[in-house]
Amino acid sequence: xxxxxxxxxxxxxxxxxxxxxxxxxxxxxxxxxxxxxxxxxxxxxxxxxxxxxxxxxxx
Ligand code: FES
Numbered sequence: 001x002x003x004x005x006x007x008x009x010x011x012x013x014x015x016x017x018x019x020x021x022x023x024x025x026x027x028x029x030x031x032x033x034x035x036x037x038x039x040x041x042x043x044x045x046x047x048x049x050x051x052x053x054x055x056x057x058x059x
Contacts, residue, residue, distance in 0.1 A: 003057075007031070019059075022048060 001018045007026075016025050023039040023046050036043040050058060 002015045003018060004013050005016055005022065006013050010031070012031070014025055014029060016022055021039075023033065023035065026033045027035070027039070034045045036045040039046060
């Protein structure tokens, strides 16, 4: 299943497979995402904020 993710404040949308890796998609699309360690989980600079109303969609 594919979900559409809206990226704010850049107002872009991208599709991602359920259980896919959002950071990989963002890097592949050459979007300007702060990622000091390249997504290896060592720096905590790649944050995703989920609004409270969407929390029930999270695994
Ligand atoms: S880029 Fe995500 S933890 Fe470093």
